[in-house]
Amino acid sequence: MSARELxxxxxxxxxxxxTKKSSSGRGSNGKVELTGVKKLRELILELAVRxxxxxxxxxxxxxxxLLARLRGERLELEKNKKIKKRRKTNESISVDExxxxxxNWCWSQLGEVAFKLTDGSHNPPKDAGRGLPMLSSxxxxxxxxxxxxxxxxxxxxxxxxxxxxxxxxxxxxLLTIVAxxxxxxxxxxEAPQFALQRSVAVISTPINSEFLAYQLIAPQCLDYYxxxxxxxxxxxxxxxxxxxxxxxxxxxxxxxxxxQKVDELMALCDxxxxxxxxxxxxxxxxVDTLLGTLTQSENATELADNWARIAAHxxxxxxxxxxIEKLKQTILQLAVMGRLVEQDAGDESxxxxxxxxxxxxxxxxxAKSIRKPKPLPExxxxxxxxxxxxxxxxxxxNELGVWGSGATPKRGNAQYYGGGxxxxxxxxxxxxxxxxxxxxxxxxxxxxxxxxxNQPGDVLIAMxxxxxxxxSILEVKGTTNQAVCACTPWSGISNKFLLLLLKAxxxxxxxxxxxxxxxxxxxxxxxxxxxxxxxxQEQHxxxQKVDELLxxxxxxxxxxxxxxxxxxxxxEAVVEGALN
Numbered sequence: 001m002s003a004r005e006l007x008x009x010x011x012x013x014x015x016x017x018x019t020k021k022s023s024s025g026r027g028s029n030g031k032v033e034l035t036g037v038k039k040l041r042e043l044i045l046e047l048a049v050r051x052x053x054x055x056x057x058x059x060x061x062x063x064x065x066l067l068a069r070l071r072g073e074r075l076e077l078e079k080n081k082k083i084k085k086r087r088k089t090n091e092s093i094s095v096d097e098x099x100x101x102x103x104n105w106c107w108s109q110l111g112e113v114a115f116k117l118t119d120g121s122h123n124p125p126k127d128a129g130r131g132l133p134m135l136s137s138x139x140x141x142x143x144x145x146x147x148x149x150x151x152x153x154x155x156x157x158x159x160x161x162x163x164x165x166x167x168x169x170x171x172x173x174l175l176t177i178v179a180x181x182x183x184x185x186x187x188x189x190e191a192p193q194f195a196l197q198r199s200v201a202v203i204s205t206p207i208n209s210e211f212l213a214y215q216l217i218a219p220q221c222l223d224y225y226x227x228x229x230x231x232x233x234x235x236x237x238x239x240x241x242x243x244x245x246x247x248x249x250x251x252x253x254x255x256x257x258x259x260q261k262v263d264e265l266m267a268l269c270d271x272x273x274x275x276x277x278x279x280x281x282x283x284x285x286x287v288d289t290l291l292g293t294l295t296q297s298e299n300a301t302e303l304a305d306n307w308a309r310i311a312a313h314x315x316x317x318x319x320x321x322x323x324i325e326k327l328k329q330t331i332l333q334l335a336v337m338g339r340l341v342e343q344d345a346g347d348e349s350x351x352x353x354x355x356x357x358x359x360x361x362x363x364x365x366x367a368k369s370i371r372k373p374k375p376l377p378e379x380x381x382x383x384x385x386x387x388x389x390x391x392x393x394x395x396x397x398n399e400l401g402v403w404g405s406g407a408t409p410k411r412g413n414a415q416y417y418g419g420g421x422x423x424x425x426x427x428x429x430x431x432x433x434x435x436x437x438x439x440x441x442x443x444x445x446x447x448x449x450x451x452x453x454n455q456p457g458d459v460l461i462a463m464x465x466x467x468x469x470x471x472s473i474l475e476v477k478g479t480t481n482q483a484v485c486a487c488t489p490w491s492g493i494s495n496k497f498l499l500l501l502l503k504a505x506x507x508x509x510x511x512x513x514x515x516x517x518x519x520x521x522x523x524x525x526x527x528x529x530x531x532x533x534x535x536x537q538e539q540h541x542x543x544q545k546v547d548e549l550l551x552x553x554x555x556x557x558x559x560x561x562x563x564x565x566x567x568x569x570x571x572e573a574v575v576e577g578a579l580n
Contacts, residue, residue, distance in 0.1 A: 119199075135195070169187065210259040388532035392534050417441055425480070
């Protein structure tokens with residue numbers, strides 16, 4: 001099977017094999033990586049450097065003749081001091097460990113086919129602010145070099161000194177050798193003058209530089225960097241180890257044909273990737289639009305019609321993890337708008353509920369178990385985000401319970417830590433119910449500091465950084481640090497309803513965040529937030545319905561993940577089958 005057939009006969013597999021990712025990059029659609037296309041690119045490179053991508057031509061000059069000629073050229077250049085002498089090494093290639101190659105190919109070493117192999121400056125000069133660019137590994141990507149955002153700029157004088165080390169010119173190969181190992185690109189003819197830091201190696205070769213660059217990013221070389229790289233925080237590979245790295249060398253004419261074929265197939269992958277990314281983006285837009293019609297419905301009839309439209313295409317709409325998460329968020333939004341369950345005229349009125357809350361609050365203030373809260377302004381019409389049912393009432397979160405933030409006992413006092421009382425941080429609010437914390441504090445810490453003791457059933461909400469708005473229900477007595485706010489709901493306020501309310505409003509809390517790189521929200525901002533409150537009986541019906549629907553969503557996601565895993569395994573199997 002030809003490489004083109006391998007692509008075209010498995011299109012659904014290459015485009016359907018996707019995985020969730022945490023960062024964006026080439027081949028991604030926001031939170032999704034096109035794993036199948038990535039595997040296909042790796043396969044193309046692996047086939048290319050094994051001699052399996054195109055047929056061999058018996059009339060080509062064999063690689064052993066090419067290498068013999070290169071050795072002669074090297075000796076002549078070294079004799080005339082036009083290139084540096086290659087360091088002698090006792091390391092040789094173990095042929096038994098290498099893949100079999102076509103008969104007119106040879107195994108060599110990078111140091112043999114590279115007439116220049118060095119790295120950039122180990123002691124770069126200060127940033128001049130402007131001038132000639134000095135690049136680091138961050139500027140070298142797969143097949144591309146970024147000249148517009150260098151790590152620093154050099155004066156002409158400093159550039160001349162640094163350029164004397166590498167003498168990087170168009171046609172040379174740049175290879176990242178520190179931190180992110182194994183990204184390679186050929187310096188284009190139109191490249192500006194630039195210098196390099198030590199995280200980048202520069203390679204000059206008399207063979208086809210594009211072919212060598214492709215081999216340097218192929219799986220075999222990537223495995224070599226991983227095996228022989230040193231260091232922990234920033235892994236790097238020494239030039240001496242690079243010099244003895246095995247390199248497969250085909251006849252020069254075949255190198256040229258391989259590069260042409262790889263370029264053609266990578267262009268196909270680019271188109272495939274773009275089409276798939278466009279389809280995912282269009283799908284995401286469609287899901288957003290249709291789910292938006294649910295929350296924008298003005299009455300029950302319109303909501304039913306809009307839901308029927310979604311239900312008719314459910315299997316084609318909710319096919320990604322992201323779309324299912326959006327469905328879950330829409331369910332929460334409908335719940336807090338009063339659109340998820342029907343209202344019941346027999347439910348106890350909110351007037352009676354707030355009378356009970358007022359009585360409970362007054363008793364606790366009288367008993368001095370809580371302080372009298374500062375009154376907040378009444379909810380204005382302009383603050384109401386959407387219409388709510390007639391038997392609901394708009395109020396502020398402050399009216400639903402007693403709110404208090406946590407604290408951090410003095411770190412220098414060892415007697416405050418290691419006790420039996422859980423002490424939660426914002427990053428630990430990652431599930432609906434929590435009962436264990438990474439750190440604990442002592443009774444002494446509770447007695448001598450301002451840390452608040454929260455009770456089982458209290459609702460916690462994070463106020464800091466990327467966790468803003470995340471919420472959990474406490475299942476044990478416990479405390480929190482200052483990045484978490486806690487609420488003890490009044491009788492008649494379901495803590496589970498409050499939890500889903502906070503989860504539905506999370507985007508609003510995030511928007512309230514202030515503070516730059518690590519935004520935060522205050523307790524005052526939380527308790528001032530306006531929300532719609534249903535009668536107590538309806539709170540419980542809403543919670544039950546949300547639990548049912550979210551469980552169905554989780555089942556759908558599980559089946560989706562299983563199907564995705566199967567597609568990824570199939571893609572892996574196709575790749576392995578093509579290589580064996």
